[in-house]
Amino acid sequence: AQSVTQPDIHITVSEGASLELRCNYSYGATPYLFWYVQSPGQGLQLLLKYFSGDTLVQGIKGFEAEFKRSQSSFNLRKPSVHWSDAAEYFCAVGVGQGAQKLVFGQGTRLTINP
Amino acid sequence: ETGVTQTPRHLVMGMTNKKSLKCEQHLGHNAMYWYKQSAKKPLELMFVYNFKEQTENNSVPSRFSPECPNSSHLFLHLHTLQPEDSALYLCASSPDSAGTSGGADTQYFGPGTRLTVL
Numbered sequence: 001a002q003s004v005t006q007p008d009i010h011i012t013v014s015e016g017a018s019l020e021l022r023c024n025y026s027y028g029a030t031p032y033l034f035w036y037v038q039s040p041g042q043g044l045q046l047l048l049k050y051f052s053g054d055t056l057v058q059g060i061k062g063f064e065a066e067f068k069r070s071q072s073s074f075n076l077r078k079p080s081v082h083w084s085d086a087a088e089y090f091c092a093v094g095v096g097q098g099a100q101k102l103v104f105g106q107g108t109r110l111t112i113n114p
Numbered sequence: 115e116t117g118v119t120q121t122p123r124h125l126v127m128g129m130t131n132k133k134s135l136k137c138e139q140h141l142g143h144n145a146m147y148w149y150k151q152s153a154k155k156p157l158e159l160m161f162v163y164n165f166k167e168q169t170e171n172n173s174v175p176s177r178f179s180p181e182c183p184n185s186s187h188l189f190l191h192l193h194t195l196q197p198e199d200s201a202l203y204l205c206a207s208s209p210d211s212a213g214t215s216g217g218a219d220t221q222y223f224g225p226g227t228r229l230t231v232l
Contacts, residue, residue, distance in 0.1 A: 004156075036223075043118070043204055043223035044157075090157065098219055100145065100208070101170065104157040 002027040002095050006105035014113045015083055021076040021108050023091030032094035033074040034102065035065055039087045047089075050074060061085070086112045116140055118224035120205050126230045127195065135190040135227045137205030144210040146188040147221060148180060151202040163188060164210070195231045202226040 003026045013019055025031055032051050036044040048059025055067040065076045074091060088109050092102040118139045127133050139146065148160040162170035163182040177199075179191040188205055204226045208219035 034220075041225070043225045044206075045223070046220055049220060092157075096170075098145075098208075098210075100147075100162055100164075100219065101159055101172075102157075102221065103159075106156050 002103050004091050004093050004103055004105035006091055006108050008108045010109045012111040016080050019078045019081045021089050023074045024072050025093045027093050032099035034092045035076050036090045037087045083112045118222055120224040120227050124228045128232050132193040137188040139207035143207040144185050145208045147206040148190055149204040197231050200231045202228050
């Protein structure tokens with residue numbers, strides 16, 4: 001069965017430091033992969049997505065992610081975090097027709113130290 | 115209003131009450147979704163509607179009853195809920211089921227309804 005694992009439940013980094021959030025997926029077919037961010041009291045906002053082609057994907061707010069098929073990973077990165085990046089981050093794999101069924105990871109809560 | 119809106123934002127109900135959650139999308143999309151976000155559990159897909167027809171029911175208990183009168187509106191009718199049903203219920207929409215954006219749609223989420231069942 002398809003699944004998504006985000007090994008880090010909570011990460012704390014200093015403002016200006018680099019960030020990498022890990023995501024591993026399990027899916028038998030070509031994966032459609034997504035990263036969403038959720039700020040307190042808000043819904044989910046799409047950061048970026050991977051369907052095919054270039055394995056390094058650029059997203060909004062300076063985020064990027066790299067798809068590595070051999071490692072079944074889709075890690076999210078940002079070179080320099082800002083205080084406003086504090087939020088919860090969710091990795092998801094889309095399955096089924098049109099990848100409509102999103103299977104989410106547990107989420108990683110990001111705290112930024114000033 | 116733009117995007118996906120949900121009302122109410124907060125709801126407290128007893129186990130014998132009947133209430134409804136409402137979702138409206140202003141994006142011209144044809145697919146709509148209900149998700150449940152519980153503490154300490156991953157987001158769970160509940161229902162999918164394409165062109166007003168239900169195409170996915172992810173083994174959701176019958177005390178949750180969805181309704182999609184048109185492509186812009188989605189309801190979740192609630193009755194005889196249990197305390198463990200307390201959660202954030204998120205609605206989402208996407209352009210269509212064919213996946214015009216290269217094979218998969220992007221889903222756009224509303225802010226959610228925080229439900230507490232006493």
